[in-house]
Amino acid sequence: MTKYAIECRNLTKTFGAFTAVDNLNLRVRKGEIFGFIGPNGAGKTTAIRMICGVLSPSTGTAIIDGIDVVKNPEEVKQRIGYMAQNFILYGDLTTHENLDFYGTIYGLSQSQRKQRIKQLLELVKLQDFENYLANELSGGMRNRLSLANALLHEPKILILDEPTAGIDPPLRRTFWQFFRELNAKGTTILVTTHYLDEAKHCDRLGLISNGNLIAEGSPTEIVRKVYNGDLVQVTVRESEQGLRNILVDIDEIKEILFFRDIEPRGCQTHFVVENADSDLPKIQKLLYGKKIDVLTAGKVSISMEDAFIKLMAEGS
Amino acid sequence: MIIIQPAMMMILFGIAFGGEITHLPIVISNADSDNNLGWYVTQKFEESEVTDVVEYVNGFENARSLVEKGRVKGAIHIPSTFSETLQESKAANIIVIVDGSLPQIAQIITAEAERISAELSEEFSKKFAVTTSIAVTSESVRISTFKIQLYGTTKNIDAFAPGVMGLVVQMITTIFTAVSLVREKESGSIEMIIVSPIHKADFIVGKFVTYMLVALAVICNVLIVGIGFFGLSIRGSILDVFLISILFAIVCLGLGMLVSTISKNQLQAVQATIIFFLPSILFSGFFFPIEAFPRNISWIPYLVPLTYYINGCRGIMTKGKSLGYIYSDLLALALFAVLTLILSIQRFVKKLE
Numbered sequence: 001m002t003k004y005a006i007e008c009r010n011l012t013k014t015f016g017a018f019t020a021v022d023n024l025n026l027r028v029r030k031g032e033i034f035g036f037i038g039p040n041g042a043g044k045t046t047a048i049r050m051i052c053g054v055l056s057p058s059t060g061t062a063i064i065d066g067i068d069v070v071k072n073p074e075e076v077k078q079r080i081g082y083m084a085q086n087f088i089l090y091g092d093l094t095t096h097e098n099l100d101f102y103g104t105i106y107g108l109s110q111s112q113r114k115q116r117i118k119q120l121l122e123l124v125k126l127q128d129f130e131n132y133l134a135n136e137l138s139g140g141m142r143n144r145l146s147l148a149n150a151l152l153h154e155p156k157i158l159i160l161d162e163p164t165a166g167i168d169p170p171l172r173r174t175f176w177q178f179f180r181e182l183n184a185k186g187t188t189i190l191v192t193t194h195y196l197d198e199a200k201h202c203d204r205l206g207l208i209s210n211g212n213l214i215a216e217g218s219p220t221e222i223v224r225k226v227y228n229g230d231l232v233q234v235t236v237r238e239s240e241q242g243l244r245n246i247l248v249d250i251d252e253i254k255e256i257l258f259f260r261d262i263e264p265r266g267c268q269t270h271f272v273v274e275n276a277d278s279d280l281p282k283i284q285k286l287l288y289g290k291k292i293d294v295l296t297a298g299k300v301s302i303s304m305e306d307a308f309i310k311l312m313a314e315g316s
Numbered sequence: 317m318i319i320i321q322p323a324m325m326m327i328l329f330g331i332a333f334g335g336e337i338t339h340l341p342i343v344i345s346n347a348d349s350d351n352n353l354g355w356y357v358t359q360k361f362e363e364s365e366v367t368d369v370v371e372y373v374n375g376f377e378n379a380r381s382l383v384e385k386g387r388v389k390g391a392i393h394i395p396s397t398f399s400e401t402l403q404e405s406k407a408a409n410i411i412v413i414v415d416g417s418l419p420q421i422a423q424i425i426t427a428e429a430e431r432i433s434a435e436l437s438e439e440f441s442k443k444f445a446v447t448t449s450i451a452v453t454s455e456s457v458r459i460s461t462f463k464i465q466l467y468g469t470t471k472n473i474d475a476f477a478p479g480v481m482g483l484v485v486q487m488i489t490t491i492f493t494a495v496s497l498v499r500e501k502e503s504g505s506i507e508m509i510i511v512s513p514i515h516k517a518d519f520i521v522g523k524f525v526t527y528m529l530v531a532l533a534v535i536c537n538v539l540i541v542g543i544g545f546f547g548l549s550i551r552g553s554i555l556d557v558f559l560i561s562i563l564f565a566i567v568c569l570g571l572g573m574l575v576s577t578i579s580k581n582q583l584q585a586v587q588a589t590i591i592f593f594l595p596s597i598l599f600s601g602f603f604f605p606i607e608a609f610p611r612n613i614s615w616i617p618y619l620v621p622l623t624y625y626i627n628g629c630r631g632i633m634t635k636g637k638s639l640g641y642i643y644s645d646l647l648a649l650a651l652f653a654v655l656t657l658i659l660s661i662q663r664f665v666k667k668l669e
């Protein structure tokens with residue numbers, strides 16, 4: 001038996017001249033939470049749809065739990081739980097009817113369905129909305145219903161396409177709690193998100209940009225891999241252009257990541273230096289010499305966001 | 317599509333309704349025993365544009381049964397005493413047998429027979445005047461037609477009801493099926509169906525059964541209104557009417573499935589349905605007898621499922637026949653049903669595009 005729950009082999013999808021997923025080789029190990037991260041339009045959903053057997057790959061294939069999705073899509077479908085980005089259950093059926101309908105399709109007996117639906121509705125806290133039409137539910141409730149639906153047949157592999165998109169932070173936290181609980185019980189989870197702060201919940205990450213996998217590894221691995229040095233944050237009372245002109249001439253600065261405006265009139269920047277402890281005082285002195293009012297200066301722990309922006313820039 | 321459709325409609329109307337009704341198939345049974353005056357009658361029908369004599373048969377009963385079976389649209393019987401009575405009393409009958417379930421056709425054939433009778437009366441009058449020396453008194457010959465209309469007289473509602481039922485069933489089931497599937501594409505719910513392990517045949521049959529029930533309710537409605545308000549007569553078994561309607565509904569459901577596979581949104585689905593719908597109205601014999609089509613397009617009605625439904629329904633409702641009588645229509649519909657079902661299951665791919 002392979003140790004991978006999901007293994008994409010040169011997975012490619014083209015729509016006319018546009019290549020949505022380009023030669024993707026992604027491996028999700030059994031029992032991990034794998035975060036599939038990338039900006040909108042990077043090809044996450046297309047890749048996931050191919051993995052689920054909803055879209056046919058142009059070339060390449062994916063092996064899910066040892067089964068080739070191109071050769072045997074129906075077999076794969078029985079093994080995965082899928083939660084799509086949009087709400088794709090029936091809006092004119094009630095919460096219970098939707099779950100009962102798909103429960104039947106997944107081959108659960110009537111008593112199994114009854115028990116499972118009760119259990120899942122309690123899990124996602126929808127027990128009071130059992131007889132509401134899905135269309136009458138709020139966006140967050142519909143997401144919870146979709147999750148319950150994906151869990152109906154107790155799949156070994158859960159594939160979640162932006163499960164937390166457009167829902168409020170408390171619910172996002174609850175969702176990640178669900179995921180960790182499920183994962184603790186042995187469910188492999190492939191989850192996409194563009195909330196980078198969610199990446200820290202994942203065991204491993206895959207960063208995708210323009211249909212290509214640009215980095216893969218645990219969150220700390222990815223962050224460490226990104227910069228060969230320390231990241232420094234400096235806030236000054238100066239325009240972005242003014243600060244930029246000065247910073248580009250400083251040799252100690254290996255790389256400037258970004259500038260952002262600070263109200264009322266100021267600017268914040270992140271840049272990389274070899275060693276923050278020795279280089280930062282020199283840079284501060286230099287700025288002071290240029291009559292620039294430095295508000296804050298200090299080493300920052302590298303965020304996923306920084307790492308991501310850096311990797312994106314390198315990838316394109 | 318929006319621009320082309322009206323033009324297409326006009327062209328179809330022009331082709332279908334442009335001509336007159338001609339070349340109706342009839343049989344002649346010439347029982348005239350002596351003197352061959354009956355031969356003149358057969359010649360007139362042979363020459364007629366309106367009728368095509370496809371066969372000569374022996375005896376009134378044979379002729380009648382061919383009309384009854386629907387093989388020909390009418391029959392002419394020349395009685396054995398035709399020449400005799402004509403020469404003796406200067407008056408004779410020809411018998412026209414027509415199908416009352418097709419009132420338009422019956423009327424056209426009867427009118428043609430009357431025209432021929434009048435023409436022959438005149439010709440025979442002149443002829444007798446020459447051959448008989450004493451005929452200077454010019455006593456004229458009179459040939460009358462005697463019409464036998466099978467299934468009695470029919471009301472307009474009886475002639476139109478099968479067509480209306482067929483159209484309503486086709487319209488509702490085709491549009492409902494097509495739109496219900498396309499709506500799943502639009503709302504995205506098809507993605508969940510695709511990602512679930514449901515067998516696609518199960519999914520399609522599920523749709524079929526649902527809209528079949530709708531179709532049955534529609535048929536009930538049409539029948540209740542027809543019988544209750546307009547005195548529609550059903551001479552055969554009402555169960556047979558349901559049976560052929562179910563068969564026809566299956567064909568339409570299949571058609572709806574096919575439409576849904578080529579349509580991206582609901583508007584397209586409705587438009588595509590109308591494209592299937594128009595030829596059905598025009599070429600099924602609903603308004604206009606299919607016999608009336610010009611020769612070069614006379615095969616089109618046989619490609620339209622509604623043709624067989626209307627014909628079969630007329631057999632049951634107007635003629636009061638059993639299923640055995642309309643077996644060919646049932647067979648054709650079954651063929652269409654199997655074809656559309658197989659095609660739609662094949663065309664329905666459990667994938668997103």
